[in-house]
Amino acid sequence: MIEIREQRAGDQEDADGVIRAAFGQEDEVALVAALKKNSELLLSLIAEADGRIAGHIGFARGWVQSEGGRTAFAWLVPLSVTPDHQKRGIGTALVNAGLERCREKGFAHAIVVGDPAYYGRFGFTGEGAEDLVSRWSGALLAAPLSQTPARLRGRVIEPAAFEGLE
Numbered sequence: 001m002i003e004i005r006e007q008r009a010g011d012q013e014d015a016d017g018v019i020r021a022a023f024g025q026e027d028e029v030a031l032v033a034a035l036k037k038n039s040e041l042l043l044s045l046i047a048e049a050d051g052r053i054a055g056h057i058g059f060a061r062g063w064v065q066s067e068g069g070r071t072a073f074a075w076l077v078p079l080s081v082t083p084d085h086q087k088r089g090i091g092t093a094l095v096n097a098g099l100e101r102c103r104e105k106g107f108a109h110a111i112v113v114g115d116p117a118y119y120g121r122f123g124f125t126g127e128g129a130e131d132l133v134s135r136w137s138g139a140l141l142a143a144p145l146s147q148t149p150a151r152l153r154g155r156v157i158e159p160a161a162f163e164g165l166e
Contacts, residue, residue, distance in 0.1 A: 001049070002047055002089065002090055003047070003048045004045055004046070005046055005048070006044065006046070008046075011046055011053060014053040015044070015046060016029045016033075017053075018053055018054065018056045018082050019032060019056055019078065019080040021082045022082060023078070023080065028080065031162075032056075032077070032078070034161035035058065035060050037161075038160050038161050041058050041059070041060055042061050042074065043057075043058065043059040043074070043098060043105075044056070044059075045101070047085075047093060049090060054081060054082050054085035055085065055094050056080045056094070057079045057080070057094040057097075059074045059075060059076055059077065059098055059101075059110070060075045060077050060161070061159065062074075062111060062156060062159060063157040064152050064153070064157070065155045073108070073152065074102040074105075074107040074109070074145070075111050075112070075159070076111070076112040077159075079091055079095060081094075092121075099145060107145050108144065108145055108146040108149035108150070109128075109142055109144060109145055109149055110143045111132075111140055111141065111142050111152075112124055112140075112143075113139045113140060113141070119141050122143060124143040128141065128142030128151075129142040129152065131152060131153040132152055132153070132154065133154065133156065134156035140156075
């Protein structure tokens with residue numbers, strides 16, 4: 001059984017371990033820490049399976065600047081599942097729960113830099129992000145979170161914690 005819940009203060013070490021195990025490096029752990037330090041992480045969810053933390057997903061606030069002003073969106077950063085718990089639906093449960101919570105928070109769009117084959121099942125497409133100008137252009141995927149969202153058009157303003165990412 002998988003339980004998805006908000007991350008609690010005592011979960012940080014285990015959450016970092018999940019992220020580290022999933023990516024095999026410290027970059028994503030450092031990104032999540034910087035997002036938290038800068039108060040840019042709007043959502044941090046944990047998946048518990050087999051009595052331990054087996055997955056984590058975060059969402060940060062991003063902006064699209066256009067002639068009409070700024071539009072906020074939820075940026076999925078990152079999805080992590082320990083290797084021994086992959087292919088068991090934990091990632092799917094985390095993404096679905098995260099997108100639903102972002103919808104409840106009033107976001108009309110979510111964005112991710114990720115694999116279209118994986119994230120496509122959640123409504124993320126490259127076409128949804130084709131009018132966005134970003135250093136991630138071509139790799140961005142966007143998903144609508146409301147029934148009739150306005151199309152995202154303009155320059156992406158990243159969270160400050162993204163500085164230095166490649």
